[in-house]
Amino acid sequence: MQSINLTKKFKDTSWDFQKAFTKYSNHGFHTYPAMMIPQITKRLIEMYGNKAKVLLDPFMGSGTALLEATLHDNFKKAYGIDINPLALLISKVKTTPIEPKLLEKEYKNLIENCQEDKKDINFRQKTIEKPNFTNIDFWFKPKVITDLAIIKKNIDQIENKDVKNFFLVAFSETVRNASNTRNNEYKLYRMNESMLKKHNPDTINLFKEKAEENMESMKEYYENYNENCKVHILSEDTRHKTSIQDQEVDLIVTSPPYGDSRTTVAYGQFSRLSLQWLGLNSKDVLNIDRISLGGIPTKDLNNNLKSQTLQETLQKIADNDPIRARDVLSFYEDFDKCVQELHRVTKQGAFICFVVGNRTVKGVQIPTDEIILELFQSRNHYKHHNTFIRNIPHKRMPKLNSPTNISGNHAMTMNEEWIVILEKQ
Structure with missing residues (x-):
């Protein structure tokens, strides 16, 4: 496994976009939890995907990356994947031009x-x-x-x-x-x-x-849209083999969930009332958070994940609360399945850009940016270019959590993001 070069990881306030207008074009169609602001996506496309033809966002949410792909002339295809029917609807509408x-x-x-x-x-x-x-x-x-x-x-x-x-x-x-x-x-x-x-x-x-x-x-x-860019909204699950071809994708831009929906961002809860009014089966609506990454906790802490950082972090959390440690492990076991699928669909030379938050559980900050690197690099063929650290002025996110589940005992969480840049060699 390649070691993480910490000189490539640094704070860069130029990624903050503190006063930027984030609702240009169709980006303001609908609120959604933890939306990646379009300025980040746009800049990542311009830095790492100006010659790319096929973009993928495997955790599409409200479709920010897909919409940006349709505003750039070089893309022929943009894929977005999500299990949440509301995300599928919003993303479809945002990227469908209507006279x-x-x-x-x-x-x-x-x-x-x-x-x-x-x-x-x-x-x-x-x-x-x-x-x-x-x-x-x-x-x-x-x-x-x-x-x-x-x-x-x-x-x-x-x-x-x-x-x-x-x-x-x-x-x-x-x-x-x-x-x-x-x-x-x-x-x-x-x-x-x-x-x-x-x-x-x-x-x-x-x-x-x-x-x-x-x-x-x-x-x-x-x-302004690029009529040559065909958008494919996939109601699929990145943990499993998707309908995308082997080595088809040359740019991934995504902001994955920061942890299981029960303890971080409850995408299903956020969507519930809308989906019930839209006529979805109530049982399916109530099940969204359970079928999300980490929705089903592991039985114990035994695992084969190739991330030393994760193993050390799990042990620290388990010393305080073994049950919460199992919640964390279940998320990364699911996430590793996604890494395997992204490994399958990306071309050699593809850039993979993750925008992640390092949440705190039981007083222990989880370095998700480093865990992601280790999970990709355990499969070889991945070069770490940079990790930019930005402040979060915009995201619809919780700024406080309860690290001990004791009422009134709060800690700051997720007021920064880490933008991880990998290249498939």
């Missing part, structure tokens, strides 16, 4: 139909079918449920699938904004009683604002 005049026409009809339905319901001339999922009344006020049902019914009547999906993304964002959840949370927490009393959203107006904002963004994207 602005068509959107405006469909939007005008949509809003007119919504307003007509609302008027008829107010005068009791018709009723609207509402979804039936657990705790809907806990998360939404009755008036909000009615208005969301009106919007969803009329979006479903749009015949053009791309246009329908476009408005479903704006609808999904409206679901979150109109719900009884606390703002700016990535897990589901209900507002307290005093906040609930003041919470009286104009749901249809919220939808209109979001839809119109996204339509303006689509105008910009429609004029």
